[in-house]
Amino acid sequence: MTTDAAHHIAVLVPSLRGGGAERVAVDLSNHFAMCGARVDLLLVRNEGPYAGALRKEVNIVDFDKDRATRCLLPLRRYLRAERPQVMLSFLNHINILAVIAKRLSRVDTRLIVSERNSLVRFREGGLNRVLRSLTALFYPMADGIVAVSQEMKLELSRDLGLPDKRIVAIPNPVDxxxxxxxxxxxxxxxxxxxxxxxxxxxxxxxxxxxxxxxxxxxxxxxxxxxxxxxxxxxxxxxxxxxxxxxxxxxxxxxxxxxxxxxxxxxxxxxxxxxxxxxxxxxxxxxxxxxxxxxxxxxxxxxxxxxxxxxxxxxxxxxxxxxxxxxxxxxxxxxxxxxxxxxxxxxxxxYQPDQIFRQYAQILQIPDEQLRYTA
The missing domain is CATH 3.40.50.2000 (Glycogen Phosphorylase B;)
Known part of the structure; x- marks a missing residue:
C-alpha cells in the first residue's frame, strides 16, 4: 500500500442508484482506494443500493441536495478546501457542473469528464437541445474527456467539434x-x-x-x-x-x-x-x-x-x-x-485491471503511487 503522498482523487456522481455510471464510479473508487490513493466519492445525494459495495477506505462526501444544480457552491467549497489532484465526473449535466465549479474555485485540479450516452439524445429537443449547447461550450474547458465507445468519441469530435486529441475511449469494466x-x-x-x-x-x-x-x-x-x-x-x-x-x-x-x-x-x-x-x-x-x-x-x-x-x-x-x-x-x-x-x-x-489502467493514464496517476491488482 502507498502511504506517503498518496494521490488524491475525487469522483463525482449523482448518487449510488443502480445506473451504469454509478457502478463504474464505485468500481473505480474501490480500486484506487485499495491501491493506496486517497479517494473522495462526491455525491449529490447519498442514496441507492451501491452504497453497500463501497470499500471502507473510500470517503463519502454527501452534498445531500435534491438536484445537481444546488451542488455548485458546495462543490466549489470542496475544491477550494481539499484541492484534489484530479477529479473525475460522470454524466452530462454533472460534467457541466464540475467544469463551472472548477473555474469558480480557481484550483489546479485536473478535471476529466466522462460522457456516458450517445449524442443522439440531443436530437429530442427541449432540455436536450440546451444540454447540447452547454456541452459544446463547457467540455473544451475540461482537461480530458472519456467516451465509453469509439463511436461516441467520433460523435463528440464530429458533432460537437471537440478536439479529438482530448478524447479517450474507455469502455466500462466487467468483472x-x-x-x-x-x-x-x-x-x-x-x-x-x-x-x-x-x-x-x-x-x-x-x-x-x-x-x-x-x-x-x-x-x-x-x-x-x-x-x-x-x-x-x-x-x-x-x-x-x-x-x-x-x-x-x-x-x-x-x-x-x-x-x-x-x-x-x-x-x-x-x-x-x-x-x-x-x-x-x-x-x-x-x-x-x-x-x-x-x-x-x-x-x-x-x-x-x-x-x-x-x-x-x-x-x-x-x-x-x-x-x-x-x-x-x-x-x-x-x-x-x-x-x-x-x-x-x-x-x-473488458477485464477491470485493463480498464483501470486506462483510467489511471488519463487521470495521470503515477504508477509508483498505485499497486495494481487483477
Whole structure:
C-alpha cells in the first residue's frame, strides 16, 4: 500500500442508484482506494443500493441536495478546501457542473469528464437541445474527456467539434469473476426452472431510451412461434404504460416486469436469450454482463456501443432500431441456433485491471503511487 503522498482523487456522481455510471464510479473508487490513493466519492445525494459495495477506505462526501444544480457552491467549497489532484465526473449535466465549479474555485485540479450516452439524445429537443449547447461550450474547458465507445468519441469530435486529441475511449469494466460467482444464485422464479419454455431476458430502466414497447411487440411474435416467456429487470416511469401494452397484446401471462434486481446475474445465467431494443446507448453494461454469463444476445444496432461490442455481429445478432419484426426474427434465429458463439470470450477485452489502467493514464496517476491488482 502507498502511504506517503498518496494521490488524491475525487469522483463525482449523482448518487449510488443502480445506473451504469454509478457502478463504474464505485468500481473505480474501490480500486484506487485499495491501491493506496486517497479517494473522495462526491455525491449529490447519498442514496441507492451501491452504497453497500463501497470499500471502507473510500470517503463519502454527501452534498445531500435534491438536484445537481444546488451542488455548485458546495462543490466549489470542496475544491477550494481539499484541492484534489484530479477529479473525475460522470454524466452530462454533472460534467457541466464540475467544469463551472472548477473555474469558480480557481484550483489546479485536473478535471476529466466522462460522457456516458450517445449524442443522439440531443436530437429530442427541449432540455436536450440546451444540454447540447452547454456541452459544446463547457467540455473544451475540461482537461480530458472519456467516451465509453469509439463511436461516441467520433460523435463528440464530429458533432460537437471537440478536439479529438482530448478524447479517450474507455469502455466500462466487467468483472467476470464477480459475475460468475453471483450468477450461481438463480432466483426462485418458476419460469427459470421450467426448461420447456424458452426465457427471453431484458434489462434496463423503464424509460423511452430502452424502447420496451418495440421489444413487447417483437416478443408477441416470438411467443406465438415458440411459446416463450419474457422477463424484464428494471424499474422506471413507463411501468404503467408497459403493463397496459402487455394486456393489450394478450401476453399478460407470458411477460413479467419483475423490477430492479440487486443481482441480475442469476437471472441471466438461467435465461436463454438476452435482448436489448434500445434507441441509443453509450456502453450497454447489461449486454456485456449477459455475455459474461454465457447468454446469447440480440441487440439493436443503435448508437453507440452494441456494434463495437458485438464486433459487427460476430458475437450476436444486430437489428435496425424500431423494427419489431426484425427483432423478433433475430430472437427466433438465436433461440434456434444450435452453435451460438462463446460470448464469454469477447468479454475478456473488458477485464477491470485493463480498464483501470486506462483510467489511471488519463487521470495521470503515477504508477509508483498505485499497486495494481487483477
Amino acid at each position: 467476470t469473476e464477480m459475475i460468475a460467482g453471483l450468477s450461481r444464485h438463480v432466483p426462485s422464479h418458476p419460469w427459470l426452472h421450467d426448461r420447456e419454455k424458452p426465457v427471453i431476458l431484458a434489462m434496463g430502466r423503464l424509460v423511452a431510451q430502452k424502447n420496451f414497447p418495440v421489444l413487447l411487440r417483437a416478443f408477441h411474435r416470438v411467443w406465438r412461434s415458440h411459446g416463450a416467456k419474457l422477463l424484464v429487470l428494471g424499474e422506471g416511469p413507463l411501468r404503467a404504460k408497459l403493463e397496459s401494452q402487455v394486456v393489450d397484446l394478450g401476453i399478460r401471462d407470458h411477460v413479467d416486469l419483475v423490477g430492479f434486481q440487486d443481482n441480475p446475474f442469476g437471472w441471466m445465467a438461467a435465461s436463454d436469450v438476452f435482448v436489448s431494443a434500445s434507441r441509443y446507448e453509450g456502453f450497454p453494461n447489461a449486454l456485456v454482463q449477459a455475455m459474461a454469463c454465457g447468454l446469447p444476445v440480440v441487440s439493436t444496432d443503435c448508437p453507440t456501443g452494441p456494434r463495437e461490442i458485438l464486433e459487427d455481429g460476430r458475437w450476436g445478432r444486430l437489428v435496425p432500431v424500431n423494427d419489431a419484426e426484425a427483432l423478433a426474427s433475430a430472437i427466433i434465429k438465436t433461440l434456434d441456433d444450435p452453435t451460438p458463439p462463446d460470448v464469454r470470450t469477447r468479454v475478456k477485452a
